[in-house]
Amino acid sequence: MTTAGMFSRLDGPVSFALPLRALAVLGLLLGLCCVLLIVSLMAGSYPLGALDVVATLTGRPPSEMAQTVVWQFRFPRTLAALAAGALLALSGAALQNVTRNPLADPSLVGVSQGAGLAVVAAIVVWPDLPQALRPLLAFGGALAVAALIQGIAMRRTGGATMRFILTGIGIAAFISALTSAFLTYGQIDRAVSALGWLAGSVHAAGWSEAGMLAGTLLCLVPALFAASRPMAAMRMGQDVAVGLGLKVGRTRAALITLSVALAASAVAMVGPLGFVGLVAPHIAHRLARSGVGLHLALSAAAGAALVGAADLVGRVAFAPVQIPAGLVTAILGVPIFVWLILRTQARPA
Amino acid sequence: MRLKCSTAQYDEPVEQRDAPRLQLRDASVGYGGAPIVRNVSLDVPDGALTVLVGPNGSGKSTLMKAMARVLRLDAGNILLDGRPIGQLPTRQVARRLALLPQGPVAPEGLRVRELVAQGRFPHQSLLRQWSRRDADAVEAAMEAADVAQFAERPVSDLSGGQRQRCWIAMVLAQETGLLLLDEPATFLDLKVQVDLMQLLRRIAKQEGRTVVVVLHELNVAAAFADHLVMMQDGRIRAEGCVDAVFNAANLAKVFGLDATVVRDPVSGRPVCVPRVEPAVLHTPRIAAE
Amino acid sequence: MIVPLERPGLSSLAPLLGIAAVSLAFAWHISVGARSIPLHVVVEALLSYDPALFDHVVVVDLRLPRALLAALVGAALAVAGALMQGVTRNPLAEPGILGLLVGASFAVVVVVGVFDLTSPTLIPLVAAVGAVLAAGAVWGIAAAAPGGAAPLTLILAGAAVMAFLAALVTVASLLDEQTFEQLRVWMTGSLAGAQNEVLKWALPWFGAGLIVALAVARQVTALAMGEETAIGLGTDVVRLKALSLFAVVALTAAAVALAGPMGFVGLVVPHAVRLLVGQDYRRIVPWSALAGAGYLLVIDVVARLLLAPVEISTGLVTALIGAPIFVWLVRTRL
């Protein structure tokens, strides 16, 4: 690659080349996330000034209340929103690359539906279930359904991608129908409570959730970035990828497992927050062109910013009523996305 | 292995090792059902250009894919540097052997330089994402395949022949001792075909690399091949240096082609001229009823 | 070279057998109910109606409309799905991706929730209008994008509009439990509440959609091989897309008006059909119509029988029974 427009280091044991524009966009998105974090800490029923927030964060809270509001409620919640957005976006980006299908998102591997079914069934059938068990249930449900789809789709060779997509469609439809059945024929108040969870919401997130999400992000993301070069080879089609020395079957399985893990941990904490996984990678494509690795980073940042903003808006806009972040994500993300569609040529994964 | 009948008017093959790098031993391969290619044995001569010809559906691509370990063998063995290719780590194979499959499709929007850069995949690692050596190899490959002037354009915007040359550049960037190209000359005009074959021949002769190419243009094959392999119905029907193999009898047997083989007075290479039924040439047009 | 078009795995008798099977399902559908009516009485009532006989009245006035409804909705959604997948060349496409189903839900939720209109003849109309408006919005966005309404742009615009409207529907449901309560069953797709009147005005749209679908089927096969190939084969691609979209919108709007936003059939039946009859849309379209109709007839019977006298929403049963069958098909056929 030429070094014009590149940030590169070509000699020595560590060598790379990165496009400058994409790096700039990435910087902007990360900046946006920081701004969202600060604003989220300021806004709410107990408003704080920017200086108060900074003071609280640096250990000199202006009041007891500020200390509690920032550290107990707003900070972990915002962190959870940002991390969940990033995780779902990464999962979607990986899946779109692996399947070479721009419509792929975490619901294709059954993660959202599995988590949804597990929790909704629990809410409807066993309403006394402690809230604390929901993440566990969601995680289990997500993994179980994802494993079911993989197990059914992966057993034979050849035409793997198409079979994987179609199996995903079939199983997902089945699981969604079960969930709908619970919602439709369960008791109305429980159904509504379940509906709220299904929409994806971070309002219950505390430090344990935020810590868990941030931990997942830190553990799994390096793995995903390590996988970015195989992913790029994978996009060239099966025969070429084998020719380039890629273990195609194993790589596909590993990448899908990774995206399942990413999405499942996010869904476990905040519910099946839809749309980010589908749309964040496309937003990233349309903001700047880049190789696969940088595109992953851009997607993650875009997803984080989207969910962070959605949580902020959903919390503040109709206060004291809180609109689940999942819903605001769609309501907020769609206009942005449509604007991007109208501005730029399609540049599919 | 030495080519059995290299004559003075051909370039001498470069110094050979004892065993050829790529050997097929009774290889049978297919797509899950009955094997398509059956019991093929072949020693691919090193430092030479081997051309695979045969009618459509005769199993050339299947054989190529087997040689590049894309397809698993049903029976027999394919040895790369003396070891079964299926047992070698695939990354290691990719540093020694490059494959250009028939009719590859680039992801939409990918630029030429990015496509060619993919050829460096087997040489990279987590820390060595992109090095000077990679950059140089990509530049050289684009230069050799004559696509440097399109470097920044999306592959999907190029003409069919230009696109084909980008893929060839990708394979060249892989810098392997063995090159397997499945119909690299499709979509290329005759001049570019000739340039490509000269390039491949140069690679084989000067750098001692081993090149296997599937071609449909018989006369191009005859003009450039060191070693000619004729396939039909999943089997090798004739194999050897061009002079020994490229004759009317074999063309009739393998292709069902009725042709006269003459010799180009300049190169001394054989040329086939299909015989056209005199009836077709001379019969006046039959008036419509 | 001329290759005779063989139907993979199907003899020339297959269409006849298919029609016979659907007719049988139709008759069975009518015969099943609170009062079981023998098949031969059903056939008599349909062929020589005698208003003096109680059974005949039940068959023609009460049960025939619902059977017709099931058959029409199934056929309409399956054909619309097949066309969508062919035109966009994406296996994940379905009528819903144009925003048709969510558009219908959204319009109904707004009308019921905000204006408190619950007239059973009005809801279908509202649903149809909502569906068409949403599809119009999707098409508008895609067409305004640089490069025009390429399949990918269309799909992405559809997914976006869909997510947007679905979020609004959920917000409305969360804020207004009353409306949610009223519409819960309708939103999963149900054949129970439809009106004869609605059937009457949906019928022409259904007919028009189906005729157009059959007419463009041959060219959709060409389009499925790529836009350039299609043009090379003499297809006017722009006109073809417009016609196909008209068919999809007409069929889906009619179906959604009759049965609410029923998801599964449009996505999965075409895939199942394709696995069985191959890639030629001249076969896929009519077979999708047959398969969709037959499938929904059988499912509707099951929905009524399964927990009788309680009736389960047909939209749910379609997926619960159909999905395992589909997965099995994928596993054995692909």
Ligand SMILES: Nc1ncnc2c1ncn2[C@@H]1O[C@H](COP(=O)(O)OP(=O)(O)OP(=O)(O)O)[C@@H](O)[C@H]1O
């Ligand atoms: N993916 C596949 N699955 C099943 N059969 C295949 C597949 N690919 C090729 N075949 C069959 O294998 C046989 C040999 O095909 P192959 O592609 O090797 O021919 P070829 O000699 O390369 O022909 P061409 O000159 O047209 O490229 C053909 O009969 C073909 O139908």
Ligand SMILES: [Mg+2]
């Ligand atoms: Mg071939």
